[in-house]
């Protein structure tokens with residue numbers, strides 16, 4: 001195909017003989033492209049709030065700048081918001097690189113996913129959200145194998161998205177149940193505006209957003225689902241996003257049940 005990249009190398013073998021090699025570099029090119037784009041995107045995402053911060057600092061430093069307390073206070077509020085935005089982004093970048101660096105080690109602690117989902121729901125309820133979060137955990141579920149901090153982050157990102165993009169008048173539903181004999185299923189459903197089909201395959205790409213303005217306004221970094229995807233892969237699980245515009249979105253994660261544990265963890 002025209003969009004493949006070939007590398008032709010010629011190695012002299014002496015006495016006029018040559019070794020000619022043609023190798024397909026398409027995959028290498030693609031991963032280089034992704035890395036370059038990622039660095040460019042991350043830099044751009046950091047530069048915007050940074051420029052705004054510097055602008056406000058210079059205005060406040062200026063001898064002829066505003067000296068009324070309410071104006072200065074309003075500036076400080078905006079500056080704090082921009083600094084937090086940078087902090088969220090840097091935190092997500094660190095998470096992503098840690099998970100990636102560890103991707104060949106499968107986490108193996110027994111984790112009670114139902115209890116973790118309950119903790120996540122309680123934490124998020126305590127934050128700025130007024131949306132109802134309904135939690136349904138099947139009784140007597142065995143633990144999944146995993147990394148507690150990462151599964152907690154996965155839950156926060158998914159329930160957080162349902163809150164950010166859902167309809168505040170409609171509940172967010174979180175379900176934890178068995179799926180066959182080897183997996184536990186987590187489903188997070190909202191009744192928000194949904195996502196058009198053409199976006200679905202790209203949602204887990206870093207910095208891919210359906211509506212960038214909306215995401216930023218909601219405090220999104222554009223990395224939440226990329227992090228979720230990496231966590232699921234590291235756990236040898238499966239991730240599935242289904243959505244209908246005007247109806248809502250359901251994200252499903254399948255995680256393997258911990259082996260060698262005869263006991264079940266109370267659903268609480």
Ligand code: ADP
Nearest residue numbers: 161165209210211215220221222223224225249
């Ligand atoms: P963000 O930080 O922007 O929320 P994510 O990686 O978590 O980044 O999600 C990528 C994009 O997918 C979001 O910007 C949003 O457009 C879309 N999205 C994610 N979850 C939902 C949802 N539950 N409902 C509608 N759109 C969603």
